[in-house]
Amino acid sequence: MELTLKGEKAKKAAAALAKMTTDQKNHALELISGQLMQEKNFILAENEKDLDAGRENGMSEALLDRLRLNGARLQDMAEALIQLTQLNDPVGEIISAWVRPNGLTITQVRVPLGVIGMIYEARPNVTVDASSLCLKTGNAVMLRGSSTAIHSNKAIVKVIHHALEKSDLPADAVQLIEDTSRETASRMFKLNDYLDVLIPRGGAKLIKTVVENSTVPVLETGAGNCHVFIDESADKEMAISIAINAKTQRPSVCNACETIIVHREWDGLKDLVLALQEKEVEIHGDEGVCGEKIIPAAEEDWVTEYLGLEVALKVVESADEAIVHINRYGTKHSESIVSSNPDNVEKFLNEVDAAAVYHNASTRFTDGFEFGFGAEIGISTQKLHARGPMGLPVLTSTKYIVKGNGQIKK
Amino acid sequence: MELTLKGEKAKKAAAALAKMTTDQKNHALELISGQLMQEKNFILAENEKDLDAGRENGMSEALLDRLRLNGARLQDMAEALIQLTQLNDPVGEIISAWVRPNGLTITQVRVPLGVIGMIYEARPNVTVDASSLCLKTGNAVMLRGSSTAIHSNKAIVKVIHHALEKSDLPADAVQLIEDTSRETASRMFKLNDYLDVLIPRGGAKLIKTVVENSTVPVLETGAGNCHVFIDESADKEMAISIAINAKTQRPSVCNACETIIVHREWDGLKDLVLALQEKEVEIHGDEGVCGEKIIPAAEEDWVTEYLGLEVALKVVESADEAIVHINRYGTKHSESIVSSNPDNVEKFLNEVDAAAVYHNASTRFTDGFEFGFGAEIGISTQKLHARGPMGLPVLTSTKYIVKGNGQIKK
CATH class of the missing domain: 3.40.605.10 (Aldehyde Dehydrogenase; Chain A, domain 1)
Structure with a gap:
């Protein structure tokens, strides 16, 4: 009535x-x-x-x-x-x-x-x-x-x-x-x-x-199960800075990072783990991640939006494996690759299915104000009418x- | 499965x-x-x-x-x-x-x-x-x-x-x-x-x-309960030609006209009725419509998609009355005004809520091919993502x- x-x-x-x-x-x-x-x-x-x-x-x-x-x-x-x-x-x-x-x-x-x-x-x-x-x-x-x-x-x-x-x-x-x-x-x-x-x-x-x-x-x-993928060729300092920013700058929001994926040949994994722990981030790592206080990651970690100081950490053999993982477990919100390999960057930006895909930048920029719209109704994760x-x-x-x-x- | x-x-x-x-x-x-x-x-x-x-x-x-x-x-x-x-x-x-x-x-x-x-x-x-x-x-x-x-x-x-x-x-x-x-x-x-x-x-x-x-x-x-409104100042020949085309050129489609609305002071109503009857269109007219073989229009005629050789015919006192009628009974598909009065045209085009609004043209043009798109998925009557x-x-x-x-x- x-x-x-x-x-x-x-x-x-x-x-x-x-x-x-x-x-x-x-x-x-x-x-x-x-x-x-x-x-x-x-x-x-x-x-x-x-x-x-x-x-x-x-x-x-x-x-x-x-x-x-x-x-x-x-x-x-x-x-x-x-x-x-x-x-x-x-x-x-x-x-x-x-x-x-x-x-x-x-x-x-x-x-x-x-x-x-x-x-x-x-x-x-x-x-x-x-x-x-x-x-x-x-x-x-x-x-x-x-x-x-x-x-x-x-x-x-x-x-x-x-x-x-x-x-x-x-x-x-x-x-x-x-x-x-x-x-x-x-x-x-x-x-x-x-x-x-x-x-x-x-x-x-x-x-x-x-x-x-x-x-x-x-x-x-919508929900954001966002990833940062650090490729083999990623600049160590930049990659750690982006991952830390995406995870910790404001962990409760939808464009914060929930899983960090690292290429097995990238040489910064240890430093990344230490940097995350210094920020008091609890790490759920797969078998490729060594270090103290690592909680073994389970299947559910790949789909969890922690929205807090927790992160899943996965090691992959290739950019392709990272893309498959993201398209399987992600929520099509914001996904970033840190890499100096133009082929992998191109592949990632094209093949990852998400509202916003990033190269060498934090996922935290998916936001109406950061995009310069001056206002924000929200961030769309659907594909009709509006996306992002x-x-x-x-x-x-x-x-x-x-x-x-x-x-x-x- | x-x-x-x-x-x-x-x-x-x-x-x-x-x-x-x-x-x-x-x-x-x-x-x-x-x-x-x-x-x-x-x-x-x-x-x-x-x-x-x-x-x-x-x-x-x-x-x-x-x-x-x-x-x-x-x-x-x-x-x-x-x-x-x-x-x-x-x-x-x-x-x-x-x-x-x-x-x-x-x-x-x-x-x-x-x-x-x-x-x-x-x-x-x-x-x-x-x-x-x-x-x-x-x-x-x-x-x-x-x-x-x-x-x-x-x-x-x-x-x-x-x-x-x-x-x-x-x-x-x-x-x-x-x-x-x-x-x-x-x-x-x-x-x-x-x-x-x-x-x-x-x-x-x-x-x-x-x-x-x-x-x-x-x-x-979607459905199309489309109208042609013939204003006081409408050119008689043009108005009849557009109304006949919108109603009879292919009556079974969604952009065909279902109700013709005529300004009381327009001088072509009799000729319009004859022209429609010559095309074997059955007319459901309100009390303002005189002539032989006119079926009295009931409330349901304003909402009916005849999709055949039938039409509702309504007489109004003003363009405003026509706009109110269309916004009340229409399906927001295609609506046309035939008029030589720029103020009424402007008002109609702005205030009628429809995917396509026309001045001095048949509603039958609402079509991907007629619009020059080269293909047509359909005609959207919703407002998100795509309209028309x-x-x-x-x-x-x-x-x-x-x-x-x-x-x-x-």
Whole structure:
């Protein structure tokens, strides 16, 4: 009931939004930014209710931290909104145009998707982030966050509505689903009449559930079982620096490295092991890896996303063996080769099936900001519509505009 | 069992196919073309078995005609294969490339999707068509045709395999699912481990079933409830010519017109009615339509795809009313305005939400060949990945290739 009512509202708002100019949309984002600061105390007070409930229910400190808002975090969110106004608006962009022999002119232009459904976990910042990215691209949004963040989300959406009421944009463009039951989420997976796309944001389990149960098209942002392959010819210092960076610079993210593969003839394995251990990385090594405190690797290590200071370490006879291993166990996210052998580099970049393949660089660069997109919706590990870091154009579709002077089909 | 075995084979073949050059792929298409002619009698004999069974089971003449192969039809299929060799290969195309401030160069290139699942009805020509489009774009394919065409499909795939065995391409690239039970189709909808995309080809019911039950991403080709709106200022002769063409040139296809909307002040309504009736089109008109033999239109007429010589006819007070009607009842396929009023034209082209919007031209041009793509996978009515007529690039994904000299994330 809530879903169809709000779906109807969102759909109507989407039609109005599609007509808004870039200036009108940017002005609304500025208003939201200001309103967040103006109603800061209200948001923080509501957030406190979620934190209290979380503490009562024994939520871990890590989860509480994700849930927590404070002055500095709200300030960051307000600033991100202003930065978003400075990015190009993809809507209206002419992708291509041509004239047919019969005189028809065909122009392909970018248009908003319509209504975007977002399903996410207990991070209230996603409520602002998702709403603003959708509004910038002329899309209405239906937000379904976690029950543990419901007070924060309701407060934030109320504040966004206050801002939108002062703008030319329809306030109905941002809809929060307040019923956070599993049943409602399941019904949202099949809300094809109202949703043009569904974007899950959160852990692997959430994403898997959405992908496996949705009939609404899903933009899959995904798990990263990423590899760094150090070839026989790799520069020792560079290889160790890249492997350490990919593993330890921020181990909890999807573009961090989970398995390091080393060519048997590369002369840096011992130093690599020591460097990893110096960074307190626990090593699951196969039989080719010698050293103290090496845990023998099992089959499951090749598929595990540790997301922490653990790594699987494998020794191979050739670049080919590394490629086969990656294509078998990887998640098609980000894969890197460190090598001075042009043939192996070429082979790796061509044959490894992943959203981003690297030569002599850390996998940690797979990111909308590092790629220069100025915004990031997520990192797609699917192959349709978008693959790799997703910037604003991913939230658009296209339309063919065909102009004639009476042409009929013969 | 058959699905996973053949899925495994297709997946392996896809990896090999991705490495094939355009010349190697084109050569394979030429070999298939030749082999179809060489083994013509075998294919026709097997097709006869399907036709016999169809006749025994009381299949309609229209369906038998779709199922039927003959020398001329095989010749057309063989020629289409040669034409396909002349089209650009999208794989390897560089979409964009740039250098980041830290020196990383990022290149986005087109790559094959991987394994494509095709689910289709009793048209054996789709077996050749789908296989060849997939091979041209470096994709393996799993074909699931109708049980009523199983002998024809087995024969065609056998012949394709004979040709592929003489080529550099793996014969496993084309897999026919021989178990045509519903259960197998249902399992194919969820074959995410092997299929990168699923493309249903056939009637609205088949497509709906696939869209509503698949967790594999679907390329939706769809229904067309298309409209022609004749504005107050429309040139009478042009408007009638376009409406008649859109309705009657080939009424059974998705880009044919199903509802004609006429502005109350346009002076050609009587002539339009006569012109439609002269073409033996049955008219379901609303209260604004006068004339003999007009059937009163009911709500269901606004949503009906007649796909025959019937049309709904509606009179409106304004272009706005027409736009609202189309956005409410249309299927976002192809919509046309005939008008000499630039404001209304602009409004219609911007505000009607459809894959293709037309000014002063027939909706019948929404077609990969008419758009100049040289091939057509289908016409997408979804908004992700592809919208409107789909040419070869739709069967590809992209990959980011990032080259560095030791960059690590700070």
